[in-house]
Amino acid sequence: MGRYVLRRLLQMIPVFIGTTFLIFVMVHALGDPVNALFGDRAPDPAVAAQIRAQYNLNDPLWQQYLLYMGRLFKWDFGTTFSGQTVTSQLAAAYPTTLKLTAVAFTIEVVVGIGLGLLSGLRRGRIADNSVLILTLVVISIPTFVTGYVLQYLVGVKWGILPATVGFDVTFQSLILPGIVLASVSLAYVARLTRTTVAENSRADYVRTAVAKGLPRRRVVINHLLRNSLIPVVTFLGTDLGALMGGALVTERIFNIHGVGYTLYQGIVRQSSNTVVGFVTILVIVFLAANLLVDLLYAVLDPRIRYA
Amino acid sequence: MRAAKIRWAIVAVTSVALAATGCSSSKSSGGSSSGGVVRAWWGDPQNPLEPANTNEVNGATVMNNIFAGLVQYDPKTSAASNANADSITSSDQQNWTVKLKPGWKFSDGTTVTAKSYVDAWNYGALSTNKQIDASFFAYVQGYNDVAPATGSPTAQTMSGLKVVDDNTFTVALTQKFSTWPQTLGYNAYYPLPAAFFSDHAGYLNKPIGNGPYMVQSYTRSQQMQLVPNPDYSGANKPKNGGITLTVYTDPNAAYSDLQSGALDVDNTLSTTALKTLAGGASGGRFLNTPAGIIQTISFPLYQANWNTENAKLVRQGISMAIDRPTITKTIFTNTRTPATDWTSPVLGDSGGYKAGLCGDLCTYNPTKAKQLIQQGGGIPGGQLTISYNADGGHKDWVDATCNSINQALGNNNACVGNPIGTFADFRNQVTSQKMTGAFRTGWQMDYPLIQDFMQPVYTVGGSSNDSHYNNPAFDSQVNTANAEPDQAKSVADFQTAEKMLVTDVPAIPLWYQNGTVAWSNHVNNVTLDPFSIPVYWQITTS
Numbered sequence: 001m002g003r004y005v006l007r008r009l010l011q012m013i014p015v016f017i018g019t020t021f022l023i024f025v026m027v028h029a030l031g032d033p034v035n036a037l038f039g040d041r042a043p044d045p046a047v048a049a050q051i052r053a054q055y056n057l058n059d060p061l062w063q064q065y066l067l068y069m070g071r072l073f074k075w076d077f078g079t080t081f082s083g084q085t086v087t088s089q090l091a092a093a094y095p096t097t098l099k100l101t102a103v104a105f106t107i108e109v110v111v112g113i114g115l116g117l118l119s120g121l122r123r124g125r126i127a128d129n130s131v132l133i134l135t136l137v138v139i140s141i142p143t144f145v146t147g148y149v150l151q152y153l154v155g156v157k158w159g160i161l162p163a164t165v166g167f168d169v170t171f172q173s174l175i176l177p178g179i180v181l182a183s184v185s186l187a188y189v190a191r192l193t194r195t196t197v198a199e200n201s202r203a204d205y206v207r208t209a210v211a212k213g214l215p216r217r218r219v220v221i222n223h224l225l226r227n228s229l230i231p232v233v234t235f236l237g238t239d240l241g242a243l244m245g246g247a248l249v250t251e252r253i254f255n256i257h258g259v260g261y262t263l264y265q266g267i268v269r270q271s272s273n274t275v276v277g278f279v280t281i282l283v284i285v286f287l288a289a290n291l292l293v294d295l296l297y298a299v300l301d302p303r304i305r306y307a
Numbered sequence: 308m309r310a311a312k313i314r315w316a317i318v319a320v321t322s323v324a325l326a327a328t329g330c331s332s333s334k335s336s337g338g339s340s341s342g343g344v345v346r347a348w349w350g351d352p353q354n355p356l357e358p359a360n361t362n363e364v365n366g367a368t369v370m371n372n373i374f375a376g377l378v379q380y381d382p383k384t385s386a387a388s389n390a391n392a393d394s395i396t397s398s399d400q401q402n403w404t405v406k407l408k409p410g411w412k413f414s415d416g417t418t419v420t421a422k423s424y425v426d427a428w429n430y431g432a433l434s435t436n437k438q439i440d441a442s443f444f445a446y447v448q449g450y451n452d453v454a455p456a457t458g459s460p461t462a463q464t465m466s467g468l469k470v471v472d473d474n475t476f477t478v479a480l481t482q483k484f485s486t487w488p489q490t491l492g493y494n495a496y497y498p499l500p501a502a503f504f505s506d507h508a509g510y511l512n513k514p515i516g517n518g519p520y521m522v523q524s525y526t527r528s529q530q531m532q533l534v535p536n537p538d539y540s541g542a543n544k545p546k547n548g549g550i551t552l553t554v555y556t557d558p559n560a561a562y563s564d565l566q567s568g569a570l571d572v573d574n575t576l577s578t579t580a581l582k583t584l585a586g587g588a589s590g591g592r593f594l595n596t597p598a599g600i601i602q603t604i605s606f607p608l609y610q611a612n613w614n615t616e617n618a619k620l621v622r623q624g625i626s627m628a629i630d631r632p633t634i635t636k637t638i639f640t641n642t643r644t645p646a647t648d649w650t651s652p653v654l655g656d657s658g659g660y661k662a663g664l665c666g667d668l669c670t671y672n673p674t675k676a677k678q679l680i681q682q683g684g685g686i687p688g689g690q691l692t693i694s695y696n697a698d699g700g701h702k703d704w705v706d707a708t709c710n711s712i713n714q715a716l717g718n719n720n721a722c723v724g725n726p727i728g729t730f731a732d733f734r735n736q737v738t739s740q741k742m743t744g745a746f747r748t749g750w751q752m753d754y755p756l757i758q759d760f761m762q763p764v765y766t767v768g769g770s771s772n773d774s775h776y777n778n779p780a781f782d783s784q785v786n787t788a789n790a791e792p793d794q795a796k797s798v799a800d801f802q803t804a805e806k807m808l809v810t811d812v813p814a815i816p817l818w819y820q821n822g823t824v825a826w827s828n829h830v831n832n833v834t835l836d837p838f839s840i841p842v843y844w845q846i847t848t849s
Binding site: 033046088089155159268270 | 735
């Protein structure tokens with residue numbers, strides 16, 4: 001087990017270097033960002049030269065990358081063109097996104113698995129069919145439509161919840177974006193759970209458990225659900241990373257200054273420091289979530305062993 | 308029984324969620340505009356918040372509220388009047404003496420002196436300080452020593468600036484410039500307190516100025532709270548308890564907040580919002596008024612085939628082939644006004660705006676257009692491309708403009724739009740003279756003067772002469788206008804120069820951009836200044 005974890009951690013190093021280098025190259029492929037700072041005016045050559053020197057924009061790309069990585073190991077993520085350190089951007093954006101992710105993930109797990117279990121146990125009945133139709137509707141509507149419609153109805157028209165999140169991030173204001181962010185994944189979780197629950201409910205061990213006279217609740221939760229959760233956990237694991245990075249649409253609609261939005265701003269302003277810094281952290285989150293998922297398999301199914 | 312269990316589970320989950328909601332609802336009551344604070348839309352400034360490092364609207368919003376310059380502009384008429392300056396005088400239009408009103412203070416309690424200005428200007432011009440607006444000091448003698456085009460600065464300060472006493476300093480310019488005092492309301496010319504130089508990082512976290520407001524708190528990229536500055540000595544005393552500027556990720560998010568009452572002043576409105584507001588949904592709390600911005604299409608006159616006498620006729624023809632009124636109405640919901648000169652209506656007639664100066668050139672006339680283009684030997688290269696940056700929402704109007712040109716010429720391939728990925732890349736190609744066809748250009752004035760619409764944009768070496776227009780007669784006319792001490796005569800001289808653009812057409816005027824703002828019923832007296840920034844100090848709360 002310990003050796004397995006170590007091996008997985010070592011594998012992360014090349015993945016990490018590869019992804020950051022790719023992002024670095026891609027951001028630089030967008031062109032020289034200095035011109036945009038001067039608006040509709042031609043840059044003053046003296047000032048432009050000084051700015052290029054400050055951000056090493058005159059060096060060859062590989063050299064810029066090495067310089068950047070060198071600083072990264074000293075926990076120096078560089079500064080943006082607006083003079084803000086990327087570490088302070090990270091410190092501002094990640095807690096917000098973590099809160100949003102936590103809300104969305106909780107909704108996703110509780111409601112998704114709940115609905116999946118409900119419909120898997122009552123296959124072919126009204127409850128099952130309504131869950132199937134509901135999830136199909138959610139999957140087929142783009143997030144920004146759900147987002148704007150819910151924002152308008154709940155936030156603006158009825159005034160039940162705040163329409164946007166804004167500067168003071170409260171739990172209350174995160175419910176609406178949490179639902180929007182969770183909705184699509186929630187539908188997948190429900191459908192995935194439904195299928196495996198339906199399949200396993202006919203398995204021998206479930207029949208044995210029922211025949212033994214175990215209470216219904218123990219059969220469903222300890223035997224049926226535990227075995228059915230492996231594919232769901234795989235999905236949830238990768239989704240955790242996706243939720244953190246992919247909240248862009250939701251974050252824009254609900255005015256959340258989180259990872260997705262800051263990353264978007266970084267791309268628009270061609271601030272390679274911001275983009276690479278945020279992606280670096282995201283890569284680590286993804287890798288860690290994947291490792292966690294793999295380790296969770298053993299918890300769910302003791303037959304799975306790691307060497 | 309099964310169903311009962313599940314139902315129980317759902318009830319339990321819901322009630323936990325509701326309980327949690329109930330708990331936190333008490334602390335999220337930052338909703339009302341109590342204490343007379345105005346909650347306003349804001350965008351994240353592009354550059355650090357230093358006066359000479361600000362050239363876009365979000366940074367300028369802060370600068371103009373926390374600073375008072377030598378002169379200020381009337382929000383309605385654009386006329387310049389002295390603010391911190393007592394007098395700015397010259398006998399030869401080149402060597403100026405600036406006298407300050409004594410006793411003005413920065414919000415940290417230190418006094419504003421002549422040195423505050425001279426130090427700030429020297430800081431802004433020195434190239435190693437990397438200030439975006441450094442070129443604004445190019446008129447001051449000694450600028451080339453502190454910001455040489457190549458190599459390191461040979462001096463730390465400009466020889467043209469001299470402190471005479473606490474309240475007086477002199478400025479020697481490199482050329483005669485009669486309207487120079489009226490340019491001094493621009494944010495690059497604001498004074499700086501000693502704290503700026505002694506604790507620069509601290510300053511950037513909480514800028515200190517001498518204006519009507521002072522910064523109470525600032526969380527980068529998110530929110531800034533401004534409160535009235537008790538040490539402010541000028542005339543623009545705030546009529547509200549302060550301004551909370553909140554950065555919004557998206558215009559629609561801001562509009563939702565405006566509708567739900569969580570925002571008071573919203574001056575970034577999406578097209579959808581504009582359509583609703585123009586339809587009367589605002590209850591009169593909406594303003595759509597010209598700003599000092601003109602949009603144009605420029606031609607690469609550095610390309611041989613665009614720089615011929617025949618190409619001049621083609622350029623005139625293209626201008627006449629554009630149906631400006633229809634495009635501004637359908638694409639821009641009337642938030643643009645068809646242009647009939649190369650300046651802006653905010654200058655007013657006395658400031659140099661002259662409706663109709665452009666004449667036939669700016670009037671839609673497909674027959675004449677086709678005739679002129681044919682007479683000029685057709686479009687150079689056979690097809691007109693209009694380049695634009697794809698990240699700025701220009702596609703719709705470029706396509707509509709091309710469509711208008713195509714219809715006039717009866718040829719579906721006469722004009723095509725050419726998107727370029729990012730604004731940075733687009734500006735790179737423009738400034739490094741890589742354009743082969745027409746391209747979009749826009750000019751937002753720095754100060755409300757006709758000089759600012761002519762000199763930087765159309766004179767040789769002008770900082771925004773993207774078409775590389777080179778007409779010695781135009782340049783000498785601009786010099787004449789700058790040397791003319793009489794304001795009215797100077798404006799007339801500039802207009803004489805402007806008339807040369809009608810025949811030469813280095814750029815086609817398209818439309819003047821409007822500023823738009825909508826506000827909640829918590830506030831009154833919302834207006835926009837000529838730079839399309841809300842006049843915050845005038846806003847009252849109810």
